[in-house]
Amino acid sequence: MTTEALQHLLREVWGYPDFRPGQAEIVLHCAQGKDGIALLPTGGGKSLCYQVPGLAREACTLVISPLISLMEDQVADLQARGIPALSLAGDIDAKAWDQVMDRAIGGAYSFLYLSPERALSARFMARIAYLPLGLLAIDEAHCISQWGHDFRPSYTSLGRLREQLRDIPCLAVTASATPEVLADIQSLLLLDDARVFRQSFARPNVQIRIHPTSQREHTLLQLLRPKDGKQIIYTRSRSQTVHWAKRLQEQGILAGAYHAGMTAEDRSAQQSAWMGDGLTTMVATNAFGMGIDQAHVRQVFHLDIPDSPESYYQEIGRAGRDGEMAEAHFLLDSRVQSTFEKRLKEESVSWEDLSWVYNQLGSLGQIAVGDGFQVRQSIDMDGLALRWNKPRRWIALALQSLEREGIFRLNEGWKDQARIQLLLHGEALVRAAESLPGHGHVAYALARMEPGARSEFTAFSPKALAHRVDMPIPALYASLNALTHAGILHWEHQESNTQITWLMARAAEGYLPISRKKIQDLRTSKGHRANAMLRLLHGPGCRMRHILDYFGEKDYPECGCCDRCTQSQSRGRMALLAHILTLLQEKSSSARELKFALPDAPQDIDTALREGIQRHLWERSTHGIYQIV
Incomplete structure (x- = not known):
């Protein structure tokens, strides 16, 4: 398989004239049957990195993803291109499952998309050896790491899938991985010897702007340009998505709200309207955006502080995917920061907290010490919040922590x-x-x-x-x-609200089969992510460099387009103008003489001289001599 053959496939099937920078090397590597890990920036074209080699290998590519919407969108796109693809994300009865698997074993599909839970199910694992697989692709691979911002316990078991498919090449892809997360991907997915393809996470066409303001609505309306492409406005609260959407609608802006509390039908309708001509501006929680391929997002706004630089990077990364300049605005007031700090404190779960929740649930379920293995227990989350006088979010985090450690299995279908x-x-x-x-x-x-x-x-x-x-x-x-x-x-x-399944017998009170050090390390890691987010907002220097430093890119130059960089450039330009003015006050000079006197000038002398004329600081004679006005 050659790069030229893969480029021909790209043009014939996808209609693109050439690969994006970095894609061709990954595609060729996988097409040749080798394992790889691809760390690409948001909007870097991750899906093509496994779709093109998957099709080239003329077998079935198994794609694992946690995002139902992404799977459905990619399957629809592949089918529209005449490629047989299927998503097994929705409900499917046993008879239909057997029919689908029979067709897959017979080679009916070039791409099969599954969630990690379904891929690890007993009925799928029992038949996986019979599938004519040519490539295993694991999307959103950062979900495997407990040190990441989007940890999903089901991902940690994907090593079992890899064990079954050791002869099948594997590509793990992600757009947000710190060095610690990369190490987990390599270890848990048995990819220690895989080649790592790393592109800079820099987004040089996204201008980050932080706006300290006590009048967020006024500032938002001043900055918003609904006639210039699409906009996304992120807020943490479901009610705030509705509030802000209504306020924008009152200003004549085609705005909609999107959050996880809406019905699937309503979310789909809102997304379709925004993807088309029905809406220009979407006000959303972080439930919106994953897997959405919208090239013309010109502005992304944040009204609340995300939990981590990973989340922030992914959200601003939805802007400017067409390569044109785009803006990422942060409307920051004192209440937003105090709410962020309060939330961090409330959502911090210690080993003692987990032990207390564990024993409370055991007592509520009337589970005796030594009993409870495989017992299912229904939980009323709102009832627990009232009974325990704890925030619902805190309880959810405790349950997720206990699931992560293998104590419970959560049924997420609340x-x-x-x-x-x-x-x-x-x-x-x-x-x-x-x-x-x-x-x-x-x-x-x-x-x-x-x-x-x-x-x-x-x-x-x-x-x-x-x-x-x-x-x-x-x-x-x-x-x-x-x-x-x-x-x-x-x-x-x-x-x-949810159901837990006890995965081990209940331990005696005061004993929790979880490492205290591990829980403390996870709390420290969460605090590290929060502090990195605050440094991005308040620290000195280039905003993009703060993000890249967090992801382990230490030597990247300043972006030149964030608010900090443009302020620095402005200060440098004004200093140069002042220096030239001082020299001309002493003696009228030519441009050549000024350049000789200022060999280390931070900006182009000719540009500064033109600006000085425009500002009426000096004038230029017909002989090319600059003199004070």
Whole structure:
């Protein structure tokens, strides 16, 4: 396999004239059947690095990704190019699974996309030896490291998959890996001998600007340019996405909100509108952006401080993917920083905290010491927050930490389980609903959403209903109770936020089978990431160099376009103008004489001389002599 043959494939199938810098070397390496690790900047074209060699090897490429939206988008793109590809990300029954696997074993697919959980399932592992695989690609490989910003426990078990596929070349790709994370990728994915392809994470076309301000809305409206490409505005709060989207809409801006609490249908509709002409500006939590291929994002705004430089880098990396100049603005006020510091304190989980949560859950589940192996226990997260007087987020972090250490397995499909039956219909429903101002519209919405509820109990999602009628969950529950008391409907609600499966028998109180040092090291690592984020915001020097230094790039020059660099350039230019002015006050001189007098001038003398004329500091005679005005 030659580079020329791969370039021909790229042109014929994808329509690109040539590879981006660094891609060709990775593609050729994988096409020749060798293991690799690719560290590429955001927008660096990671997917082509495994798609092109995967197609060239004329076998099935197995792609592991944690992002359902990314898998679905890539499969749709491949299918549109005439390449047989399939995502096994959604629900699929046993019969359909067997049919898909039979076709895959028969060579029906060039690309098969799976989540790590599904790839490690017993029924997939039982048939993997029969798949005609030519390449294993592990996307978002940084998720394997507990030292990273986006650790996912399921990734740590992918070594078992690699063990089964040692004869198949593997490419691990990521756009955010510190040296510690890279070491974990090499070790846990059995890629110690793999070649590491490392491109600079620098984004020279993204101008980072930090704006200290007490009037964020005013500053945002001044900076926002909705007629110039697309914009993303990031905030941590779901309610704030809705608030800011409405404020922008009031200014005539085509803005939408996006967060994980929305239904999948609503998220998809918002994303499609933003990808097309329906929306120019998306106000979103960090749930938005992963795997989205939008080349014309001109501005990214942050209204809150991300937890780490990795998160910040990934989010600003969605700007300027077409190579044109783009802007990353940070609107920073004192409240934002105090909230960030408070959140860090609240979300810090110690070994003692984990031991306490572990024993509390054991007591709640009535699990005796020595018992509990493979026991499933349902948990009401909001109920625990009230019972323990702890933030819900703190409890979630504790559970995730216990899962990471192999104590529990979490079922991440947190759902509200509710059933409803409408007792009145037609005109009777209308009359009864009108007698309850403020509640009737809920009954109407239910009748439209769940027509089956007119004859029998029907399951429904309280979250979806709350979003449709634009009510907070507590207010919705109050309305449903009022409608029940009025005899209009009957509803039952059982919230099961999550479920844990105990993976080992319960230990005695005071003993937790987790290393104290490891938990302390993880807390220290989290604090390191937070401090690095604050240094980026407040430290001296080039903003991009702060990011690159964090990722282990120590010798990268200043970017020349962030607010710190342009301020430095401005100061240097003004100093040069002042120096020239002093020399001309002593003696009128030619440009050549001034250059001789200023051999170490930091900027071009000719440019400074033209600027001085524009500022009316001096003038130039017909003989080329500069003199004070």
